[in-house]
């Protein structure tokens with residue numbers, strides 16, 4: 463009987479080499495994705511870690527804009543937006559809205575009068591099954607020009623080096639405009655009096671395929687009444703939630719959705735640069751907030767207001783923020799939903 467051959471045949475050897483190559487390729491891709499091959503690369507993990515306050519993140523909560531209150535209402539499109547975008551949300555009609563007023567802080571217990579930036583997350587659903595999610599703030603422009611600069615800003619803010627912020631501002635002079643806004647813009651006593659700005663640039667695509675670069679804002683119907691932060695502090699740490707609850711109880715609150723169209727050459731890739739005031743604007747409809755909902759364990763808890771969740775007819779532009787935000791929001795969502803024991807959670811069916 464002939465001895466069985468101990469040397470693998472050429473074809474078996476080829477298969478082994480192929481399997482090894484596939485495994486190595488997979489491992490390399492995994493290592494790249496995890497950032498092991500490029501420690502300098504900005505990853506969603508690093509970005510979300512950098513948002514955490516010195517004592518660590520508030521487990522179970524959003525890693526930014528952690529304090530807030532949920533609402534439901536409707537968006538009434540007046541039809542004017544169809545000249546710019548084929549998305550059904552602009553066709554005249556009424557669509558359900560689910561949103562969240564919030565404060566730009568990773569601390570869910572921060573006193574309202576200590577947080578300079580206020581925000582609004584919004585989801586509008588249309589009968590064609592599409593969703594438009596957006597998260598806006600009351601600042602008219604972003605403090606820095608790139609996601610990397612935002613990360614560097616977070617590191618500088620958290621640094622023990624007393625010169626860290628000075629060094630950062632030297633390298634990122636655009637931050638001065640935010641400082642100017644923070645000092646001079648009036649504070650108000652109500653979310654209902656805030657204008658919320660989308661800040662990032664997107665592309666609207668109309669029925670014929672024509673593209674327009676746009677930004678959008680929610681302009682309040684309520685007249686803003688300036689109140690000093692000292693006076694706001696006297697209203698208590700959570701006055702904003704109580705105030706909006708009482709106000710909406712007294713009657714629905716409204717904002718006009720205003721779309722601003724860029725002129726050729728306007729900067730779309732840099733949200734730290736506001737577009738000039740004379741740009742063409744189109745009022746496309748009205749957001750009506752009808753009911754304040756429970757924040758804890760309410761309908762906003764499992765929503766990720768990812769700004770890249772867009773209906774057909776709206777797409778991202780060369781602005782690098784929405785993609786970076788999407789990755790960071792997903793990371794925050796994953797972490798907070800995995801921390802069920804630290805936050806009241808009864809319902810299932812999370813929708814990242």
Ligand code: HEM
Pocket residue numbers: 509510513523524525526527530562563564581582583597598599604609612659660661662733765766767783786787790791794795798
């Ligand atoms: C690279 C830049 C940014 C990063 C890393 C970042 C990070 C985050 C994170 C981690 C969350 C919590 C997400 C969740 O768990 O659901 C969040 C929420 C939010 N962000 Fe940003 N953000 C960025 C830029 C912006 C910009 C440009 C705006 C405004 C135009 C904005 C407005 C908001 C608002 C309003 C929320 C709260 C939404 C909600 O109620 O769930 N962010 N952000």
